[in-house]
Ligand SMILES: NC(=O)C1=CN([C@@H]2O[C@H](COP(=O)(O)OP(=O)(O)OC[C@H]3O[C@@H](n4cnc5c(N)ncnc54)[C@H](OP(=O)(O)O)[C@@H]3O)[C@@H](O)[C@H]2O)C=CC1
């Protein structure tokens with residue numbers, strides 16, 4: 001099932017549980033604005049290359065639209081649309097004063113040089129600069145982009161509108177980025193996982209974890225879970241997958257990946273088939289790469305008891321049904337990975353106030369938000385007698401619906 005169909009299906013199920021008016025339901029589903037731009041750049045060898053970029057602004061009832069920009073060969077309009085919609089529910093679940101948006105460029109960042117990536121980012125920014133802004137739409141990093149990408153957007157935007165650091169989050173700290181933003185999504189995953197495990201009488205320490213993806217989110221989640229006493233028994237990235245049932249030395253793996261640009265060949269573990277990473281024996285599975293990876297083809301073979309959705313929409317609704325029958329507990333993306341956008345909000349607030357928080361403050365307030373978020377989701381599960389995904393969706397959709405109605409419909 002494609003990402004947009006899956007996300008919209010979850011939204012409709014939540015709307016039914018909430019008893020939403022059908023016209024309101026329809027209006028919440030349709031994106032506010034969809035932008036598609038052509039980005040042509042000269043390559044280093046003098047030839048021209050063209051890429052398609054997207055920004056989908058889904059909803060702004062609760063505040064400026066917010067969401068990352070993804071550079072990946074599989075970026076397509078439906079997927080960006082689904083990811084933008086997820087951001088609307090996610091910012092509402094996290095209870096930060098934003099709506100939802102997402103962007104992307106269909107490209108393989110690994111095949112572009114740094115200067116080609118800079119040119120591409122600047123051309124994309126030239127095409128969308130009038131439609132983003134501190135109080136309209138605030139981009140951030142996602143797959144394939146990073147603080148450097150945000151610095152280029154900030155600089156290009158400044159040429160048209162003046163210097164305004166709050167126009168993007170996830171920037172380098174030297175340009176007004178927040179301490180703790182780099183690790184924030186992984187740290188949020190840690191807090192969310194700890195809250196869920198506690199409900200089942202368990203803790204991070206003593207659990208065996210498998211993580212798909214070792215980029216920003218996966219590598220930080222691995223380091224923090226490892227520090228918390230969890231045992232990471234298998235990890236994968238695009239270069240391959242590795243396993244060590246006694247626990248992978250994550251500190252050494254992080255150093256190795258920095259040097260070799262991938263986990264392949266890491267001496268402290270055995271190589272395994274990358275396709276089998278999701279069905280490895282473990283207690284907790286953390287998909288932290290692409291969407292749609294857990295589906296009806298492999299859901300029956302999953303051996304984990306808990307799935308923490310660090311990636312966006314890693315499980316499709318057909319997999320949800322199979323896993324629920326098997327008793328697997330899924331902590332949904334719109335709560336589990338909300339630590340990133342929550343600290344993006346702290347960054348935006350710091351920029352607007354021209355003030356900088358300590359890293360301890362950022363991490364401490366993030367923990368408060370994640371704990372409150374978990375309790376709010378559980379409350380909705382009780383009210384609507386539903387699983388955690390519907391608990392999170394009903395929480396997010398209800399907050400956005402209330403804001404929409406309060407703002408009114410008069411033209
Ligand atoms: N960054 C953030 O703050 C947030 C990100 N997310 C979500 O988390 C997920 C990961 O994002 P992020 O960590 O930022 O992205 P990164 O680009 O930093 O890392 C992505 C990781 O996934 C790996 N990967 C890509 N394709 C595959 C594959 N087919 N099999 C296994 N691994 C693969 C990449 O490998 P390689 O490095 O070898 O290419 C890399 O390790 C995405 O779904 C994103 O939307 C959600 C909330 C916030």
Ligand SMILES: O=C(O)CCC(=O)C(=O)O
Pocket residue numbers: 066067068069090138139140141142169170312337338340341342344
């Ligand atoms: O930090 C942000 O603004 C958005 C992060 C993001 O893209 C996501 O949560 O999926």
